[in-house]
Each structure stands twice: as C-alpha cells, then as structure tokens.
Amino acid sequence: MDFLTILGLFAGALTTIAFLPQMFKTWKSKSAKDVSFVMLITFMSGLLLWLVYGIALQALPIILANAISFIFNLIILCLKIRYKAN
Amino acid sequence: MDFLTILGLFAGALTTIAFLPQMFKTWKSKSAKDVSFVMLITFMSGLLLWLVYGIALQALPIILANAISFIFNLIILCLKIRYKAN
Numbered sequence: 001m002d003f004l005t006i007l008g009l010f011a012g013a014l015t016t017i018a019f020l021p022q023m024f025k026t027w028k029s030k031s032a033k034d035v036s037f038v039m040l041i042t043f044m045s046g047l048l049l050w051l052v053y054g055i056a057l058q059a060l061p062i063i064l065a066n067a068i069s070f071i072f073n074l075i076i077l078c079l080k081i082r083y084k085a086n
Numbered sequence: 087m088d089f090l091t092i093l094g095l096f097a098g099a100l101t102t103i104a105f106l107p108q109m110f111k112t113w114k115s116k117s118a119k120d121v122s123f124v125m126l127i128t129f130m131s132g133l134l135l136w137l138v139y140g141i142a143l144q145a146l147p148i149i150l151a152n153a154i155s156f157i158f159n160l161i162i163l164c165l166k167i168r169y170k171a172n
Contacts, residue, residue, distance in 0.1 A: 042104050061139065
C-alpha cells in the first residue's frame with residue numbers, strides 16, 4: 001500500500017469517526033431535533049456522489065470513507081424518523 | 087472539464103454546504119455547546135489530510151471541498167472559543 005493511500009485512509013478515518021458522537025447522542029437522547037432533515041439528505045447525497053467519484057477514480061480511501069460515513073448518517077436519519085414518530 | 091471533475095465538484099458542493107446550518111446556528115444562537123470540541127478538532131485534522139491527499143492527487147474537487155469545509159469548521163471553532171469565553 002503506497003503512502004498516498006495510507007494518507008487517504010487516515011484522513012477518511014478522522015472525518016468518519018467525527019460522526020460517531022452525533023450518532024450516539026441521537027441514539028442515547030432519543031431525539032434528533034438538532035439535526036436538520038434537509039442538511040442530512042443534502043450531506044448523504046453528497047456522500048453518495050463522492051462514492052461514485054471514488055469508484056470511478058478507484059481510490060480506496062474515498063470509497064471507504066464515504067461508504068462508512070453514508071452508513072453512519074443513514075443510521076442518524078433512521079433514528080430521526082423513528083423518534084419523530086413517537 | 088471532464089465529467090469526473092464535475093461529479094466531484096458537485097459532490098463537494100453538497101457535502102460542504104451541509105456545514106452552513108451549523109455555522110449559522112452557532113453564530114445566531116451565540117452558543118456552540120452541542121458541538122463537541124474533540125470532534126471538531128478530529129474532523130478538521132481529517133479535512134487537512136484530505137487536502138494534502140487532494141493536492142497530491144491533483145484532484146480539484148477534493149482540494150476545493152476540503153479547503154472550504156475546513157474554513158467553515160474553523161469559523162465554528164472560533165465561534166465556539168469566543169462564546170465559551172463570555
């Protein structure tokens with residue numbers, strides 16, 4: 001694995017784990033009112049496009065970081081919908 | 087400009103504008119207590135590494151998206167420090 005891929009993987013790890021607190025906070029507090037629905041959808045659309053971009057470039061760091069970030073934000077979205085219901 | 091660059095620029099625009107509401111909310115409410123200091127620093131370090139990665143790859147979308155996101159998060163960080171003081 002070359003230096004650039006390691007650098008990208010490290011960058012991706014940092015920007016991806018930054019979503020964990022928001023995910024846990026939403027899950028623990030059973031509320032997601034401070035998370036804007038529109039921005040969540042905007043951000044997730046962007047992550048999907050970055051995923052396509054990463055696949056096209058065959059850049060593992062971009063693929064991994066955006067796929068995992070998408071999953072984290074999908075969880076936040078599902079929690080937001082669930083807590084909005086009750 | 088090739089399709090891939092346009093795709094990357096569009097992805098970057100979506101994931102970058104997603105920070106605007108948090109920036110405005112912090113500025114308007116004059117409070118940043120729901121923004122974790124550690125996660126802000128973690129995220130900004132990741133953005134800087136992505137910036138280096140983008141420069142190394144000479145990928146304009148990665149450079150632009152991460153540079154602008156870094157500036158937005160830097161503003162949130164400065165607001166957080168300022169509002170913490172008073």
